[in-house]
Structures are given as C-alpha cells and as structure tokens.
Amino acid sequence: MPLPKAELHLHIEGTLEPELAFELAARNGVSLPYGNTDALREAYRFGDLQSFLNLYYELMAVLRTERDFEDLADAYLARAAAQGVRHAEMFFDPQAHLARGVEMGTVVEGLWRALGRSRERHGVSTRLIMCFLRDESAESALATLDAAKPYLDRITGVGLDSAEVGHPPVKFREVYEAAAALGLRRVAHAGEEGPPEYVTEALDVLGVERIDHGLRSVEDPALVERLVRDRVPLTLCPLSNVRLRTVDTLADHPLPAMLDAGLMCTVNSDDPAYFGGYAGDNFDAVRRTLGLTEERLRELARNSFLASFLEDDEELRARYLAEVDGYAFPAA
Ligand code: HPA
Numbered sequence: 001m002p003l004p005k006a007e008l009h010l011h012i013e014g015t016l017e018p019e020l021a022f023e024l025a026a027r028n029g030v031s032l033p034y035g036n037t038d039a040l041r042e043a044y045r046f047g048d049l050q051s052f053l054n055l056y057y058e059l060m061a062v063l064r065t066e067r068d069f070e071d072l073a074d075a076y077l078a079r080a081a082a083q084g085v086r087h088a089e090m091f092f093d094p095q096a097h098l099a100r101g102v103e104m105g106t107v108v109e110g111l112w113r114a115l116g117r118s119r120e121r122h123g124v125s126t127r128l129i130m131c132f133l134r135d136e137s138a139e140s141a142l143a144t145l146d147a148a149k150p151y152l153d154r155i156t157g158v159g160l161d162s163a164e165v166g167h168p169p170v171k172f173r174e175v176y177e178a179a180a181a182l183g184l185r186r187v188a189h190a191g192e193e194g195p196p197e198y199v200t201e202a203l204d205v206l207g208v209e210r211i212d213h214g215l216r217s218v219e220d221p222a223l224v225e226r227l228v229r230d231r232v233p234l235t236l237c238p239l240s241n242v243r244l245r246t247v248d249t250l251a252d253h254p255l256p257a258m259l260d261a262g263l264m265c266t267v268n269s270d271d272p273a274y275f276g277g278y279a280g281d282n283f284d285a286v287r288r289t290l291g292l293t294e295e296r297l298r299e300l301a302r303n304s305f306l307a308s309f310l311e312d313d314e315e316l317r318a319r320y321l322a323e324v325d326g327y328a329f330p331a332a
C-alpha cells in the first residue's frame with residue numbers, strides 16, 4: 001500500500017495520456033499531427049516551460065464534450081488512487097477551452113461528472129481550482145471569472161498558470177480581489193521559471209495561501225525566512241522540474257535543503273502524462289534519488305493534507321492525517 005497523500009498541484013489537462021488523446025481524437029474527428037502514440041511521445045522532449053506549453057495546448061484540441069472531460073478526470077483519479085492519492089485539488093484552464101469554442105459549462109459539468117462520484121468510485125475526495133492564463137490579458141481573466149459565476153458551487157479557488165516570465169502576479173490584482181470577494185481560495189504559480197520577486201508579489205498583491213512551485217524562492221534568504229515563519233505551503237513538482245530543465249538533474253533538486261530549512265513543502269506531479277510520473281512516482285523518485293528518510297516522506301504527506309483546502313471537512317482531514325501517522329513503510 002502506498003503512502004497516503006493529497007495532490008495539490010495537478011493540471012487535469014496535463015493528465016491526457018497519448019492513448020486517450022488518440023481515442024478522443026478518433027471520437028471527435030480531430031486529426032493530430034502525429035502518426036501514433038510513439039510518435040507523439042517522441043515530442044515530449046522539452047527545453048523549457050514554453051516548449052511544453054505549446055504541446056499541452058495543441059493536444060487540448062481533442063477535448064470537446066462533457067464526456068471527454070469526464071473520461072479525462074476519471075482516468076486521472078483511477079491512476080492517482082492507485083498511487084495513494086486520497087485527496088486531489090485539480091487545476092483546469094478554462095481560457096484554453098473557451099478560445100476553442102468549448103463552453104465553461106462543458107468543462108465544469110464534464111469534470112464534475114467524474115469528481116462527483118470520485119469518493120465512491122476511487123476513494124479520492126476532490127476540489128476544483130480554476131486557473132487564469134497569465135500570458136492572456138487581465139481583462140480576459142476577469143471575463144473568465146464572470147463566465148464561471150454559475151458554477152461557483154463547484155469551484156473552490158483560483159490559480160495562475162502558463163508562461164511565467166514577463167507576466168508578474170501584479171497584472172492579476174483586480175481579478176484576485178474579485179475572486180476573494182466571491183469567497184474563492186487563492187493560489188498562484190510563482191518562482192518556477194520566474195524570479196523570487198514573483199513569489200513575494202503573489203503573497204503581497206494577490207493574497208495567495210499557497211505557492212505553486214516556488215522553487216526559486218531559495219535564491220532569496222529573506223523570502224525563505226518569511227515562508228518558513230508563515231508556514232506558506234509550496235507545491236513542488238520534482239519530475240516536472242527535471243523535464244522542464246528548471247533543475248539539471250533530480251539529484252540537484254533543492255527539496256532536501258528546503259525541508260531542512262523548515263519550508264512547508266509538498267510533492268506533486270503537475271502534468272503527469274507529460275513529465276513521466278504521477279504523485280506516487282514523484283515520491284518514489286525523490287526517495288530514491290534524494291535519499292529522503294521515512295520521516296521526511298511522512299512529513300511531506302502530512303504537509304499535503306495540512307495545506308489542502310479541507311476546511312469544510314476537518315473530520316476528513318483528521319482521518320487522512322491519522323492514516324499518514326499510522327502508515328507502515330514496507331521493508332526496503
Ligand atoms: O508547469 C506548469 N507551469 C505553468 N503553467 C502550466 N500549465 C500546465 N502546466 C504548467
């Protein structure tokens with residue numbers, strides 16, 4: 001049995017495996033510029049965030065109907081459950097779909113068909129976090145929030161993703177204020193490729209409760225001190241960092257030093273279909289390559305539940321934490 005954990009940094013569109021992409025392409029009469037799944041996998045060699053995003057947005061063309069989004073989420077939840085994920089807070093990128101003529105309702109209702117039965121079917125509780133694309137305008141983000149208003153009972157929070165450098169958090173001050181006024185929780189990607197100043201700005205200007213990635217925070221000792229003091233969760237994604245060349249190799253990943261510094265780190269998969277592994281694979285990789293002890297792994301799992309948006313179900317959170325505390329690691 002794998003270590004129980006929550007996944008807090010997961011783009012549902014990034015769980016689109018090549019096999020499902022071809023199945024949906026056939027179902028919807030969409031042609032992909034790749035002959036087969038092997039040819040598509042060959043394209044998964046990324047030089048940076050942008051080269052990944054180009055493929056990520058291109059493949060979304062196969063997602064058209066509620067059933068497509070349902071199948072996508074259901075496939076993720078099954079894989080995640082098998083790797084010990086008990087709770088998943090899932091990002092989605094409505095602007096990437098609206099731009100293709102796929103309505104907000106199609107996306108949210110489709111995802112909800114899978115999420116609504118996830119606890120019974122997969123034993124995984126879920127939350128939805130709607131992301132704004134930071135390389136789109138602030139006006140587009142506001143219009144997206146507006147389009148989401150009929151679905152706010154299904155959306156727990158807002159996030160900020162896509163190409164980071166040149167798109168500082170301050171650009172989205174107004175839409176985050178509006179989201180807060182609607183009672184939505186706030187997170188943002190910061191310090192993945194962008195500088196530590198973006199992390200500070202996300203906290204100060206957008207009022208975020210968690211930082212997605214936050215890797216480059218380590219370059220600013222005063223920021224690290226603040227993140228430790230305020231116990232700001234960082235949703236790290238080690239295999240993503242390797243594939244997008246944010247770190248040279250996994251052995252160079254600063255996770256152990258970040259834990260030693262007292263940062264509240266979590267380990268997540270980001271876009272598992274593209275980056276070579278789901279949540280459990282990320283845990284296994286850091287355990288093996290970075291030599292994390294069982295107590296460190298348990299700390300990461302505890303952090304994931306402590307940092308999750310389970311305030312509306314503290315009983316469930318307590319149950320998950322008890323499972324982590326009682327977990328017996330298999331003999332090596
Ligand atoms: O890793 C990511 N970073 C930024 N935007 C994204 N959108 C999907 N995945 C990512």
Ligand SMILES: [Zn+2]
Binds near residue numbers: 212
């Ligand atoms: Zn991400």
